[in-house]
Amino acid sequence: MLLAKRDGAALRVTLNRPEVRNAFDEDVIAAVTQVFRAAALQKDLRAVVVRGAGKDFCAGADVRWMKRAAGYGPARNKKDALRLAAMCRAIDDCPVPVLAGVQGSCFGGGLGIVAACDVVAAAENAVLSFSECRLGILPAVVSSFVLPKIGPAQARRYFLTAETFGAAAAQRIGLVHEVAPEAELDAKLEGLLAWVLRGGPQAVREAKALIRRAAPLPLERRIPLTVATLARVRSSPEGKEGLSAFLEKRPAAWVPAKGP
Known part of the structure; x- marks a missing residue:
């Protein structure tokens, strides 16, 4: 579900559900939140690196979780939204730089994770989307972290169209810092980590x-x-x-x- 391992001065956190494109549910949200809250207490920690196992970074919410949520009332939906917000905030609040490497698909709440990170590199063939409106909902919780990155003008387009866009567009609007060929993404991310550690x-x-x-x-x-x-x-x-x-x-x- 989630892997977290110290590697010298860095903590490597991997979303590890490749069979569902690393989509998250309430258990993944709780695990990520716990890992980042614990990381904040590690005085010798100097960086966190977030990746997704397999071909995709994060496809957003797990379909099975969404099916269960379809029957929830406002109170339960609010509780789940607060948990998602707490996860993104735990990443955002981490006192050391959080780096992310994005490959494959990154949709919905997965972009909330990306927006909460400090330094983001993406594979040039990555596909991203604030897809919520296509599902009859909206990117409300993640907007708290996305809006400071891309601003209202870009949100008006990408939130409202829910269109897919590539890494180059993500870089242009400020969501991604570096774009590299997929085969070079690991090296790009490790290079950024090396600069942080200097x-x-x-x-x-x-x-x-x-x-x-x-x-x-x-x-x-x-x-x-x-x-x-x-x-x-x-x-x-x-x-x-x-x-x-x-x-x-x-x-x-x-x-x-x-x-x-």
Whole structure:
């Protein structure tokens, strides 16, 4: 159902239901939420990599779960929606960078997972869709995470048409950062991970937190926040080590032996 394994400083999380194109149900949602909440407590963790087993990243909600949900009333539907929101938020709240590699199909709630990630690479032949309206529902929960990525203008098209689109379009609208041939997707993702691991562990955490804190603030509040953050981090042991390494033309203490 879900695989989670530490690989050095990274945690590799794999949606492992290839027989249903990694579609999720309430059990998968609970498992993903639990894994990411636990990951947030690992002080030595530096990155999370999310993949889908087999040919597809995530086809959205499991058809069998959807059939059961067809008979639910508003109270149960609200409960399920809150669980989906909690899963996406657990990914979004993770204090270290979350990277995703998208191959094959990625529909509906699967794009909620993608939108909650920090860095996304996709195979050039991947097929994506906010398909909910074709099913008589709507991408309501995932919109909390998708809208900050693609904005209302692009949502007006892709939410309302529920059309399929490719990796190039996903990159153009801001949902995906890198596109690669499918055979090169693993290498592309590992290259991005290597860049993350070259950064100071605390500096990277601070940078992710700062983006979230500073982005919604007006300029007069944003500047004091960013100045105070830089002053604190620059005078930290990690900040001092980074500067010393630069001046001495050597790798910083946290840089892996191999990197880009």
